[in-house]
Amino acid sequence: MPKAIVITIDQLGARYLSPYGNTWNPTPGFDNLAASGMTAEYCLSSSTSLNSSMRSLLTGQHVMATKEKPTLMQQLSDLGQSSLLIQEGDSLTTIPGTQEFSHLQTIPPAINSKMAESLEFTATAQFISLVMKELEQGITHDLTWIHHSSLGCIWDAPFAYREQFFGEEDPDIAEMIMPPLGPLANEDDPDEIMQVVHAYAAQVSVLDTCLSLLLEQIQILVNNLDETALLIVTSPRSQALGHHGGIGYAYSQPATDQIHVPLFVTKILSKTPGSQETSPSRNPILLQPECVYATLKHWLTGNDNEAVFAGHGSQLQQLESPGQAVPSLAQQFTLSRFAKNQLAMQSPAWFSVTNDEGSVRLYVKPDDRWESNEIGSRRKDIVQEFETLFQSASELLNEPVNLPESLQKQG
Secondary structure (H helix, E strand, O other), rough: EEEEEEEOOOOHHHHHHHHHHHOOOHHHHHHHHHHOOEEEOOOOEEEHHHHHHHHHHHHHHOOOOOOOOHHHHHHHHOOOOOOEEEOOOOOOOOOOOOHOOOOEEEEOOOOOOOOOOOHHEEEHHHHHHHHHOOOOOOOOOOOEEEEHHHHHHOOOOHHHHHHHHOOOOOOOOOOOOOOOOOOOOOOOHHHHHHHHHHHHHHHHHHHHHHHHHHHHHHHHHHHOOOOOOOEEEEEEOOOOOOOOEEEOHHOOOOOHOOEEOOEEEEEEEEOOOOOOOOEEEEEEEEEEEHHHHHHHHHHOOOOOOOOOOOHHOOOHHHHHOOOOOOOOOOHHOOOEEEEEEEEEEEEEOOEEOOOOOOOOOEEEEEOOOOOOOOOOOHHHHHHHHHHHHOHHHHHHOOOOOOOOHHOOOOO
C-alpha cells in the first residue's frame, strides 16, 4: 500500500525561508527539501484561522464553500487504510475531522519561560525529538500526519540564533519569549519590526535544523518499505509580524505575509529496484492548501477527481512532469479570508483585499511581492473588476473560474 507523510507547521511564513528568496536567513534544511521535489511558488492559505485552514487541508473544502465534503481520513477508513495524527498538545483536538484519524498521538508541549540555553532545549527540538521516538518502529500507517504548533507562540531560540541577524548599529536583541501581539507603538520605526522579525527568524532557524533531523530519520524508515512514500511539508497559515500595522492577525492589515505559506511536495525513495527520483522544480501555478488534500487522495487512493478550483487540484502530475497540464491564466485564482472577515483575491497579475469599510485595495503582482505600494487610485478599472468578484466570492468556488483578461496580465 502507498504511504504518505505530511508535516504541517503552524504560522510558518514563506518569506522567511531561503527557497523563497530570503537572503539573510539561510535555511539549508528547506533548501535540501526544495532540491528534492516540487516547490510551490505561490500557495496562499484560504484563512488565517487555524480551525478553518486545517479543516481545508483535511477535506479540500475551502473555508467559504457551502457544500460539505468528507475528510480524507473517512475515505481512507472506508478503504481499510489507517491514519495517524501526531499533534503537539491539544492543538488540533477541537477541529472537526481530526477525531477521524484512526490513531491519535498527543505529545505534551514544552513550556519554556526563557530563552533556551542550547538548541536541544527549545520547544521545537523537544517536540521533534519525541516525534522521532514515536516513529522508531517505522512508518506503519498509510497516512502519517505530524503537526507542530509552537512556532507562532514560543520564541525560545538561544541567544546565538538571534545574534546572527544583528549588526553594530541595529537595536538591542529582544529577549521576547512570546510574540508581543498588538498594534505597533510606532509604525514608522523599523527597529520595532526588526526585533520581532529577528526573534521569529531565529525560531525558524531552529526549526530548519530540527526538521532536517526528522527528515533524515524518515528517509531511513522509508528505506525499509517496499515502495516510495510521498512527503508534503506545508503550513496552514503564515504570521503577521508588524509589516502592516501590527503583530498578530487581529492587529495587521490583510496582506500576503499572513497567508503565503511554503509548500513542498516530494517523493522519498525506498530501496525497491526501479524507484525513480523526482527532479527539483518550481510550480508557478497559484495554489491553495486545499490541493494538499487532492494530492494525498490521488496518491493514497488513485482517485484524481478534477477540482472545480484550479488551485485545489492534485499536484502529482506537476511533481512528476513539471510544466505539464498547467491551467490557463484565466483559471488561476485564490480566495482568502482574514481575521475580521476581510477577503483577499489574487490573480496572476493583481492582489486585492477588502478593508473594514468594504472598499477595495489593489497591488501589482508578482512584482510587489509583499504589498508595499497600494495602486487602487491609479487602476480603478481593475478595482471595479475585483469589486464585482468580491460580491459573489463564494459562488466562484462552485464553478470553474474564468477571469477577464485584464486580471490575467498587467496592461
